[in-house]
Amino acid sequence: MPKKPTIYDIAERLNITAATVSRALNNNPKISKPTRELVIKTAAEMGYEQNKLAQALKSGKSHNVGVIVPRIDNNFFASVIRGIEEELYPKGYHVIICQTHNKEDLEIRNINSLLNAQVDGILMSISNAKIEEKEGFKNLLKKSIPLIFFDRKRDIQDVSTVTIDDFRGAYESTQHLINQGCKRIAHLSNDRLFLIYKNRYLGYKQAIIDNGLEFDENLVIEIESKISEGKRITKELLALENPADGIFSSSDFTALGAIEEIKSQGLKIPENIAVVGFSNEPFTKFMELSITTVDQSPVEMGRIAAQVFLEEITNSKKVKSKKEVILSPELIVRKSSMKLENKFI
Amino acid sequence: MPKKPTIYDIAERLNITAATVSRALNNNPKISKPTRELVIKTAAEMGYEQNKLAQALKSGKSHNVGVIVPRIDNNFFASVIRGIEEELYPKGYHVIICQTHNKEDLEIRNINSLLNAQVDGILMSISNAKIEEKEGFKNLLKKSIPLIFFDRKRDIQDVSTVTIDDFRGAYESTQHLINQGCKRIAHLSNDRLFLIYKNRYLGYKQAIIDNGLEFDENLVIEIESKISEGKRITKELLALENPADGIFSSSDFTALGAIEEIKSQGLKIPENIAVVGFSNEPFTKFMELSITTVDQSPVEMGRIAAQVFLEEITNSKKVKSKKEVILSPELIVRKSSMKLENKFI
DNA sequence: CTGTTAGCGCATTCAA
């Protein structure tokens, strides 16, 4: 394995100095055309490749960004990461992945570890419901590197965010269920310290109220985003004396659990109970009883988050500024909520 | 934003030298306990954090590994990456993600770009059917860093691989279809320059022959792993004068396309045609007509690939050696191939 | 046990 040539090796071969080589390779204007061309040609011959580590150490820019998500094998997060990578790779950035598994301490360790690695920015979907109270996070805020939240965010000064309009997504979903004739709609929520769940809850509530239906706090339940949890809680909901005739779930997984439970009890979907999920996970489309859901355009979300990062890194001279991007949700009506008589609504 | 303290800052404060600080921080034995403790305490007070870039430049180890996949928003690859990340993070490595979108030239650029970034190893599932012929790849082979192929591999000297036993997975799938009574089984294949597809084809063929059925090359079709392609080709298959009564697909996506087409023609699954896919994508399980498929334990595959990397990085003094890990596939029988009379086979 | 020195590979300032 031959040692990698450095700019010194090529300088020596050409009887010039490393500085000149560096300039030639970096399109520095202060260099003669013949020299530049000679250097570039020789570099190619010698199989020279820039050592980005050295460059990074010198410049203070690693050209790496860290992305922190609960887990990557989840279509939503994977798609966001896809968008981020696609946007950043052409600009010369690499994407470093960290998973939190929803462990609060692991998230903080991820942050520190990325900071040590000198990432130029961090894009994350948080796992700590009150992340702003953690020491490790405060530490991150003090740095001058861009920090961007996507999807699961908290409102924190100087931290830009990219989300969809969760309130609207929830409002439209609930309105859709009401249009289908539902009168008593349950809401499978999640920890509302996370703004996305809070906003979905608020959108749901507002739609109920705006339509003159009775808002019943007992029909709102906070559970983890798991199929089994959806099942478990739906069993309870169905056992109520006055059961729901519609379910708006803040997660496709709990919606799926709900559907399984409803079917196992011999009830019809959507006739007896209509169901709407959230996120447009692939399985919601492929199922025989396809699930109505809200699309969050995750790839786009990733792209935008990456763009916000690029803007912030560019305008870094200016004062820190916060940018909030809110994408439009798209309600995708499928069989789980489409009652026959209303097929075209 | 206060400037980050370096070991010099803490050395100055303590009236000692940076070398001593470095030693204290790195658990070097040649240092007195009081000094070490004082340094550690002071470092903590000053909010010191190690700059891994400098360490990397000095040591030649970035503690980053590159992972190259066609795309990340695909459950199989996302799960492999999950496994890799989980295995490597505790060892102090970060995972850098690159996507090829199945573009051969992009894959080569990804390799170069990761090499520039001084990654300590590359784990990849290839997009170039004959990657060994590409200049950029030969270049990578010359380096002394570990290279590991997972899933989509090529047999190349010195390159370790982690795959499942595709031959066996295919053989068992086909045998299963035969057990269900299928006599004329089609195979939706893919570019067989990729060993995984070649082996699946060979396993299929062997099962046909071993069972004394007629092997008909016309029933083997190479297509891209897309739902639409599965649909298109199934339409052709069904139009044959002597159509198939079973389909073994090397991809869940083409299997899904096949199922959609079969159903749209009013045929029954599995009664008229039984279908088996490959990969155990989540949707195969959630569908009403769940799809029989072969599980590749992707998270495990990622973990193993990471372990192979760690072994190679550790034994780097020795000669380069090639390791081949072959995981067991697991046939998961579901409705798409389970004929009623054979429910328990 | 601790200090001194040097260098990883590069880009940039100051001279010439």
Next chain:
DNA sequence: TTGAATGCGCTAACAG
């Protein structure tokens, strides 16, 4: 336009 010198932050060899 080019060369010489310096430092990014850290570690390791060599002294002492």
